Amino acid sequence: MTKKKNAVLGTVKYIVTILFAIIFASPLILVFINSFKTKGEISTSALALPETLNLDNYITIITESNFVSSFLTSIFTVVVTTSLTVLVSAITGYALARWQSKLSRIIMLTIMTTLFVPFQVYMVSLIVIVRKIGLVGNLFGLILVYLALGMPVPIFLCRSYCVGMPKELEEAAIIDGCSRFTMLYKIILPLMRPILATVAVLNALWVWGEFLVAFLVYGNGKPMTLPLSQQYFYGSYSNQWNLILANFVISSIPIILFYVLMQKNIVKGIAAGAVKG
Amino acid sequence: MKKKRKESLFYFCLLLPAIVLFILFFIIPVVQSFLLSFTDSYGMKSTYDFIWLDNYKEAFSDKTFTQTISNTLCYTLIAVVAGNLVSIILAFLLDSKLKGKNFFRTIFFVPNTMSLLVVGYIWYFVYTKFVPEVTKALTDTSVAVLGNKSLVILALAIVGIWNTAGYYMVIYIAGLQSISEDLIEAARIDGAGTFKTIWYIKLPILAPTIMTCLILSVAAHMKVFELPYTMTSGGPVGASSTMVYKIYTTAFGAGRNGYAAAQSIILFLIIGGISLILNFIMKKKEERLS
Numbered sequence: 333m334t335k336k337k338n339a340v341l342g343t344v345k346y347i348v349t350i351l352f353a354i355i356f357a358s359p360l361i362l363v364f365i366n367s368f369k370t371k372g373e374i375s376t377s378a379l380a381l382p383e384t385l386n387l388d389n390y391i392t393i394i395t396e397s398n399f400v401s402s403f404l405t406s407i408f409t410v411v412v413t414t415s416l417t418v419l420v421s422a423i424t425g426y427a428l429a430r431w432q433s434k435l436s437r438i439i440m441l442t443i444m445t446t447l448f449v450p451f452q453v454y455m456v457s458l459i460v461i462v463r464k465i466g467l468v469g470n471l472f473g474l475i476l477v478y479l480a481l482g483m484p485v486p487i488f489l490c491r492s493y494c495v496g497m498p499k500e501l502e503e504a505a506i507i508d509g510c511s512r513f514t515m516l517y518k519i520i521l522p523l524m525r526p527i528l529a530t531v532a533v534l535n536a537l538w539v540w541g542e543f544l545v546a547f548l549v550y551g552n553g554k555p556m557t558l559p560l561s562q563q564y565f566y567g568s569y570s571n572q573w574n575l576i577l578a579n580f581v582i583s584s585i586p587i588i589l590f591y592v593l594m595q596k597n598i599v600k601g602i603a604a605g606a607v608k609g
Numbered sequence: 610m611k612k613k614r615k616e617s618l619f620y621f622c623l624l625l626p627a628i629v630l631f632i633l634f635f636i637i638p639v640v641q642s643f644l645l646s647f648t649d650s651y652g653m654k655s656t657y658d659f660i661w662l663d664n665y666k667e668a669f670s671d672k673t674f675t676q677t678i679s680n681t682l683c684y685t686l687i688a689v690v691a692g693n694l695v696s697i698i699l700a701f702l703l704d705s706k707l708k709g710k711n712f713f714r715t716i717f718f719v720p721n722t723m724s725l726l727v728v729g730y731i732w733y734f735v736y737t738k739f740v741p742e743v744t745k746a747l748t749d750t751s752v753a754v755l756g757n758k759s760l761v762i763l764a765l766a767i768v769g770i771w772n773t774a775g776y777y778m779v780i781y782i783a784g785l786q787s788i789s790e791d792l793i794e795a796a797r798i799d800g801a802g803t804f805k806t807i808w809y810i811k812l813p814i815l816a817p818t819i820m821t822c823l824i825l826s827v828a829a830h831m832k833v834f835e836l837p838y839t840m841t842s843g844g845p846v847g848a849s850s851t852m853v854y855k856i857y858t859t860a861f862g863a864g865r866n867g868y869a870a871a872q873s874i875i876l877f878l879i880i881g882g883i884s885l886i887l888n889f890i891m892k893k894k895e896e897r898l899s
Contacts, residue, residue: 341803345702345705345707346707346708348698348702349702349703349707349713352695352698352699352702352717353713353716353717356716356717356719356720356771356774356775357716359731359732359735359771360719360720360731362734362735362739363731363734366734374738377742378734378738378739378742379739379742379743420626420627420630423623423624423626424623424624424626424627426623427620427623427624428624430620431616431617431620431624433617433620435621435624436620436624439624439627439628439631442631442635442636446631446635448880448881448884449635449639449877450828450832450877450880452832452834452853452856452873452876453639453642453873453874453876453877453880454635454638454639454641454642454873455856455860455873456642456645456856456860456866456869456870456873457637457638457639457641457642457645457866457870458634458638459860459861460638460641460645460866461633461634461637461638461641463653476630476634477634479630480630480631480633480634480635481634483627483630487627512616512619513619516623537722540724541722541723541724541725541726541727542724543724543725543726543835544834544835548861558724559724559726559727562724562726562727562730563726566730566839573734573738576730576734577731577734580727580730580731583727584722584723584727587722587723588719588722590722591715591718591719591722592715595711595714595715598718598779599779599782599783602776602779602780602783603779603780603783606780606783606818606821606822606825
């Protein structure tokens, strides 16, 4: 009796899951199908399948737009920002975990405050400051702002991780005459590798798709990052949905692949961040 | 003594980059935001006068601004309540032994990996091409969701849910996995069915996770900018203008930095207020349980 009931329940569960999956995937499927159509086909019907499987839209995107250059710019931005974020949050988190001082407490308090004061609240004066330093429209300026905005949660995660690390190894290394910086580089950072991987993956995911900060700080700077180029592309090719959608498809594929490959780290990071935040 | 000082210097060196970044890109802007909100600072002009509470007075009598408060609250309410409900359901579905569990998780999470800008454009396409075509075929009238004053916030909230459901699902799954198997087994032996186990055991244990997700998602949805920016430009007649979108147009469109700063402080007070209330409720609940 219960076995039968369980089987029915299992089937219902499966059907509901599939329904949800269809609802969630349908906008993406719609985009995917329409990215193979011609402009005329889309304006007659967004639902119909393309008559022929033509790759013209994709070829146009790759050869005629600045897709390739902004793709590379985004990769560069992500690599530099994420490396810096990992480095800064690792050393800061380590120092905060080991050094009991007034300064450490003040920094911890600042980090807690950043979690409650979103960027949108101070974006107006932040831009005024960035403008004053002369970093507007500068890719390194953007990277610096990303680093500053993205580091609080990583520092938090690194600190908690270091608190749980045994001190004996460090003490032994110091007694053996190892300098502190060598010890940090040779012993601490390798020990922190799991949490640093999590931090890196989450940071890369954020930087890759970030639009508002890039838009305000970097603006019309060249070469554009991918979201900025997509905005520009949308503006200059308005109504050419065939090209716009093809652009979205090729620029989303790398990040989806990245998610599939890094799934474990992402899931772990989100869960840890939620508990800490 | 000397060793101690050397140690402090070492740690100070490690903290220095973070300190500089925090001062430059957090503390100064936040303080300046607060100060600017009492001034008539305008565009690139470097001089300004203090007009004290005039910006705040203007904000509360400015219908185009107060409207964005109610729009944002309405958007957030729908997106938070319905969104968390969807995320919890998805977590329950995918926590069990389901064939192709990872495949489904990927489908629900993919919208969260995409840039919000792209999400906005994609849904603009859905709402302006797909929805009218379907409604035309079914009812003979094509519905323009984004042009409809009473539907537009709901339409944006659906996009917000689509974008974030997978994220909170991941947190809920983590919460569910921390429930011990023994507890579930004991409930089953006592004769509790699937739904009773969910209602009387899993959900109460999940309560802190639910609170965390509520606080996180309130903060996230209150900040919505990209969706009105890409899909409606705040229209029709301001019906979908959100607070951050309004702050953006006030500061970077009209150049009124002082007024925009005051609007930002109001946004902060609202987000902070809601978070405090939720935190308070959570603390109360925990006290009652312990």
